[in-house]
Amino acid sequence: MLSTTYPARRMRRLRAQSGLRELVAENQLSASDLIYPVFVLPGEGQREAVPSMPGIERLSIDELINDAKDWRALGITTLAIFPVTPMSAKSDCASEAFNPEGLAQQAMRALKRAYPDLLLMSDVALDPFTSHGQDGLVNDQGYVVNDETVEVLVKQALSHAQAGADIVAPSDMMDGRIGAIRQALEQAGHSNTCIMAYSAKYASSYYGPFRDAVGSAANIKGGDKKTYQMDPANSDEAITEIALDLQEGADMVMVKPGMPYLDIVRRCKEELKVPTFAYQVSGEYAMHQAAFANGWLDADKVILESLLGFKRAGADGILTYFAPQAAALLQRK
Numbered sequence: 001m002l003s004t005t006y007p008a009r010r011m012r013r014l015r016a017q018s019g020l021r022e023l024v025a026e027n028q029l030s031a032s033d034l035i036y037p038v039f040v041l042p043g044e045g046q047r048e049a050v051p052s053m054p055g056i057e058r059l060s061i062d063e064l065i066n067d068a069k070d071w072r073a074l075g076i077t078t079l080a081i082f083p084v085t086p087m088s089a090k091s092d093c094a095s096e097a098f099n100p101e102g103l104a105q106q107a108m109r110a111l112k113r114a115y116p117d118l119l120l121m122s123d124v125a126l127d128p129f130t131s132h133g134q135d136g137l138v139n140d141q142g143y144v145v146n147d148e149t150v151e152v153l154v155k156q157a158l159s160h161a162q163a164g165a166d167i168v169a170p171s172d173m174m175d176g177r178i179g180a181i182r183q184a185l186e187q188a189g190h191s192n193t194c195i196m197a198y199s200a201k202y203a204s205s206y207y208g209p210f211r212d213a214v215g216s217a218a219n220i221k222g223g224d225k226k227t228y229q230m231d232p233a234n235s236d237e238a239i240t241e242i243a244l245d246l247q248e249g250a251d252m253v254m255v256k257p258g259m260p261y262l263d264i265v266r267r268c269k270e271e272l273k274v275p276t277f278a279y280q281v282s283g284e285y286a287m288h289q290a291a292f293a294n295g296w297l298d299a300d301k302v303i304l305e306s307l308l309g310f311k312r313a314g315a316d317g318i319l320t321y322f323a324p325q326a327a328a329l330l331q332r333k
Protein backbone atom coordinates (compact mmCIF):
# COMPACT_ATOMS: atom_id res chain seq x y z
CA MET A 1 0.00 0.00 0.00
CA LEU A 2 1.27 3.46 -0.88
CA SER A 3 1.14 6.05 1.86
CA THR A 4 -1.78 8.43 1.48
CA THR A 5 0.27 11.46 2.51
CA TYR A 6 2.30 12.82 -0.36
CA PRO A 7 5.31 15.12 -0.13
CA ALA A 8 4.06 18.72 -0.37
CA ARG A 9 7.06 19.55 -2.48
CA ARG A 10 8.64 17.07 -4.79
CA MET A 11 12.05 18.58 -5.53
CA ARG A 12 12.63 15.86 -8.11
CA ARG A 13 9.74 17.09 -10.30
CA LEU A 14 11.89 19.81 -11.88
CA ARG A 15 14.72 17.36 -12.43
CA ALA A 16 12.66 14.85 -14.38
CA GLN A 17 13.36 16.27 -17.87
CA SER A 18 16.40 17.98 -19.33
CA GLY A 19 14.33 20.91 -20.63
CA LEU A 20 13.00 21.58 -17.14
CA ARG A 21 16.46 21.30 -15.64
CA GLU A 22 17.72 23.91 -18.09
CA LEU A 23 14.70 26.15 -17.51
CA VAL A 24 15.36 26.44 -13.78
CA ALA A 25 19.18 26.47 -13.90
CA GLU A 26 20.44 29.34 -11.73
CA ASN A 27 23.86 29.68 -13.32
CA GLN A 28 25.30 29.25 -16.76
CA LEU A 29 28.80 28.98 -18.10
CA SER A 30 29.71 30.45 -21.48
CA ALA A 31 32.88 30.90 -23.51
CA SER A 32 32.72 34.66 -22.90
CA ASP A 33 33.34 34.00 -19.18
CA LEU A 34 36.76 32.51 -19.90
CA ILE A 35 40.20 34.11 -20.01
CA TYR A 36 42.94 31.94 -21.49
CA PRO A 37 46.47 32.34 -20.05
CA VAL A 38 49.21 31.75 -22.65
CA PHE A 39 52.99 31.41 -22.38
CA VAL A 40 55.09 33.23 -24.98
CA LEU A 41 58.52 32.12 -26.23
CA PRO A 42 61.14 34.14 -28.12
CA GLY A 43 61.94 33.18 -31.71
CA GLU A 44 59.89 31.77 -34.55
CA GLY A 45 58.20 28.43 -35.10
CA GLN A 46 58.76 27.47 -31.47
CA ARG A 47 56.43 25.16 -29.55
CA GLU A 48 57.48 23.62 -26.25
CA ALA A 49 55.42 21.34 -24.06
CA VAL A 50 55.23 22.13 -20.34
CA PRO A 51 55.74 18.74 -18.62
CA SER A 52 53.85 19.63 -15.42
CA MET A 53 50.93 21.05 -17.47
CA PRO A 54 49.98 18.34 -20.01
CA GLY A 55 48.24 19.89 -23.02
CA ILE A 56 49.83 23.32 -22.53
CA GLU A 57 52.57 24.56 -24.86
CA ARG A 58 54.72 27.64 -24.73
CA LEU A 59 54.48 29.31 -28.16
CA SER A 60 56.53 31.80 -30.13
CA ILE A 61 54.57 34.82 -31.34
CA ASP A 62 53.94 33.50 -34.88
CA GLU A 63 52.58 30.21 -33.48
CA LEU A 64 50.48 32.13 -30.97
CA ILE A 65 48.91 34.16 -33.75
CA ASN A 66 48.16 30.99 -35.67
CA ASP A 67 46.54 29.21 -32.72
CA ALA A 68 44.60 32.30 -31.65
CA LYS A 69 42.48 31.91 -34.78
CA ASP A 70 41.04 28.66 -33.38
CA TRP A 71 40.51 30.15 -29.91
CA ARG A 72 38.62 33.06 -31.44
CA ALA A 73 36.44 30.63 -33.40
CA LEU A 74 35.57 28.90 -30.13
CA GLY A 75 34.34 32.21 -28.72
CA ILE A 76 37.25 33.04 -26.44
CA THR A 77 37.44 36.82 -26.11
CA THR A 78 40.45 37.39 -23.83
CA LEU A 79 44.04 36.14 -23.56
CA ALA A 80 46.34 36.69 -20.58
CA ILE A 81 49.94 37.01 -21.79
CA PHE A 82 52.85 35.50 -19.83
CA PRO A 83 56.35 35.86 -21.31
CA VAL A 84 59.04 33.20 -20.89
CA THR A 85 62.09 35.39 -20.42
CA PRO A 86 65.52 33.98 -21.33
CA MET A 87 67.92 33.83 -18.36
CA SER A 88 70.20 36.33 -20.12
CA ALA A 89 67.49 39.02 -19.93
CA LYS A 90 66.92 38.61 -16.17
CA SER A 91 68.58 40.94 -13.70
CA ASP A 92 68.35 42.18 -10.11
CA CYS A 93 66.61 45.38 -11.26
CA ALA A 94 64.20 43.62 -13.66
CA SER A 95 64.58 46.31 -16.33
CA GLU A 96 63.45 43.86 -19.02
CA ALA A 97 59.97 44.18 -17.49
CA PHE A 98 59.44 47.59 -19.11
CA ASN A 99 61.46 47.06 -22.30
CA PRO A 100 59.17 48.25 -25.12
CA GLU A 101 60.72 45.48 -27.23
CA GLY A 102 60.21 42.85 -24.51
CA LEU A 103 58.47 39.61 -25.35
CA ALA A 104 55.11 40.47 -23.74
CA GLN A 105 55.08 43.89 -25.41
CA GLN A 106 55.94 42.41 -28.82
CA ALA A 107 53.35 39.66 -28.45
CA MET A 108 50.61 42.16 -27.61
CA ARG A 109 51.46 44.44 -30.52
CA ALA A 110 51.43 41.48 -32.93
CA LEU A 111 48.18 40.03 -31.56
CA LYS A 112 46.43 43.41 -31.73
CA ARG A 113 47.54 43.84 -35.33
CA ALA A 114 46.20 40.39 -36.23
CA TYR A 115 42.99 40.53 -34.13
CA PRO A 116 42.01 44.10 -33.25
CA ASP A 117 39.00 43.05 -31.17
CA LEU A 118 40.74 40.30 -29.21
CA LEU A 119 41.09 41.49 -25.60
CA LEU A 120 44.59 41.34 -24.18
CA MET A 121 45.43 41.18 -20.50
CA SER A 122 49.00 41.63 -19.31
CA ASP A 123 50.73 40.39 -16.16
CA VAL A 124 52.26 43.20 -14.11
CA ALA A 125 54.86 41.69 -11.77
CA LEU A 126 58.62 41.30 -11.85
CA ASP A 127 59.11 37.56 -11.28
CA PRO A 128 59.77 36.59 -14.92
CA PHE A 129 62.50 39.26 -15.04
CA THR A 130 64.35 39.05 -11.72
CA SER A 131 67.40 36.84 -11.29
CA HIS A 132 66.06 35.78 -7.85
CA GLY A 133 62.52 35.00 -9.08
CA GLN A 134 60.72 37.25 -6.57
CA ASP A 135 57.89 39.53 -7.78
CA GLY A 136 59.74 42.67 -6.69
CA LEU A 137 63.16 44.16 -6.01
CA VAL A 138 64.97 42.78 -2.96
CA ASN A 139 67.25 44.55 -0.46
CA ASP A 140 70.42 43.19 1.17
CA GLN A 141 68.37 41.18 3.67
CA GLY A 142 66.47 39.53 0.81
CA TYR A 143 63.27 41.43 1.71
CA VAL A 144 61.06 42.48 -1.22
CA VAL A 145 60.94 46.28 -0.99
CA ASN A 146 57.53 47.78 -1.65
CA ASP A 147 57.77 51.35 -2.89
CA GLU A 148 60.84 50.87 -5.10
CA THR A 149 59.09 47.88 -6.68
CA VAL A 150 55.96 49.94 -7.33
CA GLU A 151 58.04 52.42 -9.37
CA VAL A 152 59.15 49.61 -11.68
CA LEU A 153 55.62 48.16 -11.87
CA VAL A 154 54.33 51.54 -13.02
CA LYS A 155 56.84 51.60 -15.88
CA GLN A 156 55.93 48.02 -16.77
CA ALA A 157 52.18 48.74 -16.79
CA LEU A 158 52.70 51.81 -18.98
CA SER A 159 54.75 49.83 -21.48
CA HIS A 160 51.94 47.24 -21.63
CA ALA A 161 49.28 49.90 -22.23
CA GLN A 162 51.44 51.38 -24.98
CA ALA A 163 51.80 47.92 -26.55
CA GLY A 164 48.02 47.51 -26.71
CA ALA A 165 46.99 45.84 -23.44
CA ASP A 166 43.28 46.35 -22.82
CA ILE A 167 43.63 45.19 -19.24
CA VAL A 168 46.75 45.43 -17.09
CA ALA A 169 46.70 42.93 -14.25
CA PRO A 170 49.09 43.52 -11.35
CA SER A 171 49.79 40.12 -9.75
CA ASP A 172 52.60 41.25 -7.45
CA MET A 173 50.73 42.10 -4.20
CA MET A 174 52.74 45.25 -3.41
CA ASP A 175 50.79 47.85 -1.39
CA GLY A 176 49.67 50.97 -3.25
CA ARG A 177 50.49 49.77 -6.75
CA ILE A 178 46.97 50.05 -8.11
CA GLY A 179 46.75 53.75 -7.21
CA ALA A 180 50.19 54.47 -8.64
CA ILE A 181 49.45 52.61 -11.89
CA ARG A 182 46.03 54.25 -12.27
CA GLN A 183 47.54 57.74 -11.88
CA ALA A 184 50.32 57.01 -14.37
CA LEU A 185 47.89 55.57 -16.94
CA GLU A 186 45.68 58.66 -16.67
CA GLN A 187 48.65 61.00 -17.04
CA ALA A 188 49.83 59.15 -20.13
CA GLY A 189 46.41 59.36 -21.77
CA HIS A 190 45.45 55.71 -21.22
CA SER A 191 42.30 56.53 -19.28
CA ASN A 192 40.39 53.57 -20.77
CA THR A 193 43.02 50.94 -19.97
CA CYS A 194 41.38 48.66 -17.42
CA ILE A 195 43.03 47.34 -14.29
CA MET A 196 42.23 43.84 -13.08
CA ALA A 197 43.85 43.63 -9.66
CA TYR A 198 45.06 40.33 -8.32
CA SER A 199 43.77 41.65 -4.99
CA ALA A 200 43.40 38.50 -2.93
CA LYS A 201 46.38 36.50 -4.08
CA TYR A 202 47.45 33.84 -1.62
CA ALA A 203 50.96 32.51 -0.94
CA SER A 204 49.89 29.22 -2.46
CA SER A 205 51.74 26.04 -3.34
CA TYR A 206 49.41 25.53 -6.29
CA TYR A 207 51.55 27.83 -8.51
CA GLY A 208 54.37 25.29 -8.99
CA PRO A 209 53.62 24.25 -12.60
CA PHE A 210 53.28 27.93 -13.65
CA ARG A 211 56.78 28.63 -12.28
CA ASP A 212 58.01 25.69 -14.39
CA ALA A 213 56.22 27.11 -17.43
CA VAL A 214 57.71 30.61 -17.21
CA GLY A 215 61.06 29.34 -15.94
CA SER A 216 61.08 31.16 -12.59
CA ALA A 217 61.08 27.98 -10.46
CA ALA A 218 64.87 27.61 -10.76
CA ASN A 219 65.43 31.26 -9.84
CA ILE A 220 63.35 31.22 -6.69
CA LYS A 221 65.07 28.00 -5.51
CA GLY A 222 62.45 26.77 -3.09
CA GLY A 223 61.93 30.25 -1.57
CA ASP A 224 58.44 31.56 -0.92
CA LYS A 225 56.42 34.76 -1.33
CA LYS A 226 54.86 34.87 2.13
CA THR A 227 55.99 38.43 2.93
CA TYR A 228 53.71 39.81 0.22
CA GLN A 229 51.16 37.19 -0.85
CA MET A 230 48.35 36.39 1.61
CA ASP A 231 48.22 33.77 4.34
CA PRO A 232 45.79 30.97 3.30
CA ALA A 233 44.37 31.14 6.83
CA ASN A 234 42.75 34.53 6.23
CA SER A 235 39.43 35.66 4.82
CA ASP A 236 38.58 39.11 6.30
CA GLU A 237 42.01 40.27 5.15
CA ALA A 238 41.05 39.43 1.56
CA ILE A 239 38.05 41.72 1.78
CA THR A 240 40.27 44.56 3.04
CA GLU A 241 42.80 43.96 0.24
CA ILE A 242 40.04 43.99 -2.38
CA ALA A 243 38.40 47.12 -0.93
CA LEU A 244 41.75 48.95 -0.98
CA ASP A 245 42.39 48.06 -4.63
CA LEU A 246 38.91 49.28 -5.54
CA GLN A 247 39.50 52.57 -3.72
CA GLU A 248 42.77 52.94 -5.60
CA GLY A 249 41.04 52.51 -8.96
CA ALA A 250 40.81 48.82 -9.84
CA ASP A 251 38.01 48.08 -12.33
CA MET A 252 37.93 44.34 -11.68
CA VAL A 253 39.33 42.21 -8.90
CA MET A 254 40.61 38.69 -8.69
CA VAL A 255 40.85 35.88 -6.18
CA LYS A 256 43.67 33.39 -6.67
CA PRO A 257 43.94 30.35 -6.53
CA GLY A 258 40.44 29.24 -7.43
CA MET A 259 38.80 26.07 -6.15
CA PRO A 260 40.27 26.11 -2.61
CA TYR A 261 39.26 29.80 -2.28
CA LEU A 262 35.68 29.87 -3.59
CA ASP A 263 34.53 31.14 -0.17
CA ILE A 264 36.55 34.31 -0.85
CA VAL A 265 34.95 34.69 -4.29
CA ARG A 266 31.51 34.42 -2.66
CA ARG A 267 32.34 36.96 0.06
CA CYS A 268 33.81 39.40 -2.46
CA LYS A 269 30.74 39.27 -4.68
CA GLU A 270 28.30 39.48 -1.77
CA GLU A 271 30.03 42.19 0.25
CA LEU A 272 31.59 44.39 -2.45
CA LYS A 273 29.38 43.70 -5.51
CA VAL A 274 32.06 44.37 -8.11
CA PRO A 275 33.30 42.52 -11.22
CA THR A 276 34.95 39.50 -9.64
CA PHE A 277 37.30 37.01 -11.29
CA ALA A 278 38.95 33.85 -10.11
CA TYR A 279 42.05 32.06 -11.37
CA GLN A 280 41.93 28.29 -11.70
CA VAL A 281 45.71 28.12 -11.37
CA SER A 282 48.35 25.84 -12.84
CA GLY A 283 48.32 23.40 -9.91
CA GLU A 284 44.57 22.98 -10.18
CA TYR A 285 44.95 22.33 -13.91
CA ALA A 286 47.78 19.83 -13.26
CA MET A 287 45.88 17.82 -10.68
CA HIS A 288 42.82 17.59 -12.91
CA GLN A 289 44.98 16.47 -15.85
CA ALA A 290 46.69 13.85 -13.70
CA ALA A 291 43.33 12.35 -12.76
CA PHE A 292 42.11 12.49 -16.39
CA ALA A 293 45.28 10.75 -17.62
CA ASN A 294 44.76 7.96 -15.11
CA GLY A 295 41.15 7.52 -16.12
CA TRP A 296 40.06 8.45 -12.60
CA LEU A 297 37.89 11.38 -13.67
CA ASP A 298 35.95 12.07 -16.87
CA ALA A 299 37.61 15.16 -18.38
CA ASP A 300 34.69 16.43 -20.48
CA LYS A 301 32.31 16.38 -17.52
CA VAL A 302 34.66 17.50 -14.76
CA ILE A 303 36.09 20.48 -16.67
CA LEU A 304 32.64 22.04 -17.09
CA GLU A 305 31.58 21.17 -13.54
CA SER A 306 34.71 22.75 -12.08
CA LEU A 307 34.14 25.97 -14.05
CA LEU A 308 30.43 26.14 -13.29
CA GLY A 309 31.37 25.99 -9.60
CA PHE A 310 33.20 29.32 -10.01
CA LYS A 311 30.08 30.89 -11.53
CA ARG A 312 27.90 29.57 -8.71
CA ALA A 313 30.35 31.01 -6.16
CA GLY A 314 29.83 34.43 -7.77
CA ALA A 315 32.68 34.79 -10.25
CA ASP A 316 31.91 36.86 -13.35
CA GLY A 317 34.79 35.27 -15.18
CA ILE A 318 37.49 32.64 -14.80
CA LEU A 319 41.11 32.46 -15.87
CA THR A 320 41.63 28.85 -16.86
CA TYR A 321 44.08 26.73 -18.85
CA PHE A 322 41.04 24.67 -19.86
CA ALA A 323 39.56 27.62 -21.78
CA PRO A 324 39.77 26.22 -25.35
CA GLN A 325 38.69 22.73 -24.28
CA ALA A 326 35.81 24.11 -22.20
CA ALA A 327 34.70 26.42 -25.01
CA ALA A 328 34.70 23.48 -27.44
CA LEU A 329 32.61 21.42 -25.01
CA LEU A 330 30.15 24.29 -24.61
CA GLN A 331 29.75 24.55 -28.41
CA ARG A 332 28.82 20.86 -28.55
CA LYS A 333 26.33 21.05 -25.69
Ligand SMILES: NCc1[nH]cc(CCC(=O)O)c1CC(=O)O
Pocket: 123, 125, 126, 127, 135, 171, 172, 206, 207, 208, 209, 210, 211, 225, 280, 281, 282, 283
Ligand atom coordinates in the same frame (compact mmCIF):
# COMPACT_ATOMS: atom_id res chain seq x y z
N1 LIG B 1 53.31 37.12 -10.44
C1 LIG B 1 53.47 35.89 -10.99
C2 LIG B 1 52.30 35.04 -11.25
N2 LIG B 1 51.27 35.38 -12.08
C3 LIG B 1 50.42 34.30 -12.14
C4 LIG B 1 50.94 33.27 -11.33
C5 LIG B 1 50.41 31.89 -11.08
C6 LIG B 1 49.49 31.35 -12.08
C7 LIG B 1 49.30 29.88 -12.03
O1 LIG B 1 49.77 29.15 -11.14
O2 LIG B 1 48.62 29.38 -12.95
C8 LIG B 1 52.11 33.75 -10.75
C9 LIG B 1 52.96 32.91 -9.88
C10 LIG B 1 53.43 33.35 -8.58
O3 LIG B 1 52.90 34.28 -7.96
O4 LIG B 1 54.41 32.74 -8.14
Ligand SMILES: [Mg+2]
Pocket: 173, 174, 175, 176, 199, 241, 244, 245
Ligand atom coordinates in the same frame (compact mmCIF):
# COMPACT_ATOMS: atom_id res chain seq x y z
MG1 LIG C 1 46.94 44.83 -1.84
